[in-house]
């Protein structure tokens with residue numbers, strides 16, 4: 001259109017969306033980034049927010065601040081619930097406001113959510129770790145469990161409160177279990193009078209037969225040994241079949257079921273792509289895989305829609321993993337294609353992913369890393385992990401305070417970010433699920449007197465009992 005710069009809409013302020021927007025910095029376009037949160041989230045460190053090492057601000061800087069100086073970009077808060085490929089519009093909502101934003105080029109980077117493999121009701125008792133809300137909820141549950149254990153009069157209740165179960169022995173589960181164990185054994189050891197936090201059980205469960213399956217047998221075995229050394233019980237071949245407020249039931253390969261009594265459970269298994277993928281698939285005819293990822297063209301576009309790019313966790317392409325680098329490189333690639341077309345070049349080249357390796361920490365000073373043909377474990381891998389995470393965090397100020405908090409936690413034994421608000425300590429619903437046994441401990445605040453129950457025969461709409 002004459003006199004109007006091409007309009008690029010980016011959905012999502014995660015790795016894909018943010019890096020795509022930044023890569024379009026000097027391009028002659030107007031960019032509108034729409035995301036349902038006001039921050040960019042560094043998901044790989046969510047477990048450190050949950051276990052009191054980092055503050056939420058350190059891993060979730062404001063998107064508006066990051067892009068404040070990028071004159072061709074504007075940031076809009078809103079949850080996208082419709083994309084019209086034929087009319088080239090994106091519809092987003094915030095509270096009751098609906099906004100329709102037209103585009104000439106669209107980059108969809110809405111990521112993935114937690115998957116409970118068809119058992120969404122597990123979420124209430126075993127939150128996943130996908131957002132700041134999740135991490136703070138878990139912080140409330142973890143620290144709250146120790147608090148309630150200190151108050152518990154009954155031995156069984158105390159044991160249940162001091163048993164932590166992490167489901168999923170991938171990188172997130174290993175990191176989470178390792179940090180809960182360090183919290184119990186190092187940070188909290190001198191702080192309670194009735195309980196000994198070192199007696200806490202930390203159980204890492206997985207239906208698969210190995211820990212860190214994607215890292216290969218050797219690193220998986222190293223990680224398992226190290227987890228044992230720091231007090232994590234690894235239980236493999238254990239498929240979760242039931243989760244409730246006070247425990248979790250698992251089934252082994254022979255179909256034998258057993259129950260683990262535990263109040264605080266963490267779900268770190270399985271992801272499912274943003275529902276926007278299904279929406280795009282329906283209109284473009286692209287396929288969807290079992291995790292809801294959309295089968296994009298080799299150049300990350302949709303079939304018949306060279307103006308629409310999908311990047312990051314939402315895509316199914318040549319088995320690419322759901323990791324930050326796929327999203328970052330995909331976002332930059334999409335931006336490059338848009339710039340090439342503006343310059344009159346044909347575009348359409350296939351996206352080439354450069355695998356920079358993967359790593360996971362197990363405890364302080366111990367990690368595993370797989371980079372190309374090389375495998376590292378222990379302190380060297382941990383130093384690599386440290387350096388890499390600092391490089392990829394957004395913002396100098398966040399890097400600085402993160403480094404400070406890491407010194408507090410790794411050299412010392414403290415945790416700088418243990419604050420849990422009253423709402424969090426009662427963790428929205430977590431402890432309400434405990435029922436009668438725990439009710440007196442959980443409702444300490446005086447509230448209004450409850451209305452007296454009406455006598456049965458006076459209840460509206462009910463027949464009096466015989």
Ligand SMILES: Cc1cc2nc3c(=O)[nH]c(=O)nc-3n(C[C@H](O)[C@H](O)[C@H](O)COP(=O)(O)OP(=O)(O)OC[C@H]3O[C@@H](n4cnc5c(N)ncnc54)[C@H](O)[C@@H]3O)c2cc1C
Nearest residue numbers: 012013014015016036044080110111312313322323324327
């Ligand atoms: C706990 C955890 C640990 C991880 N650890 C590692 C690791 O160590 N190394 C690694 O490489 N990868 C790791 N990952 C994976 C990595 O974080 C993801 O691969 C990466 O974030 C994907 O980027 P993305 O841009 O596709 O999606 P995301 O970063 O998830 O961003 C999605 C964005 O879209 C927004 N959004 C979603 N739906 C809508 C909507 N309908 N409307 C508007 N906005 C929407 C979200 O608010 C968000 O801003 C980890 C992930 C998790 C959850």
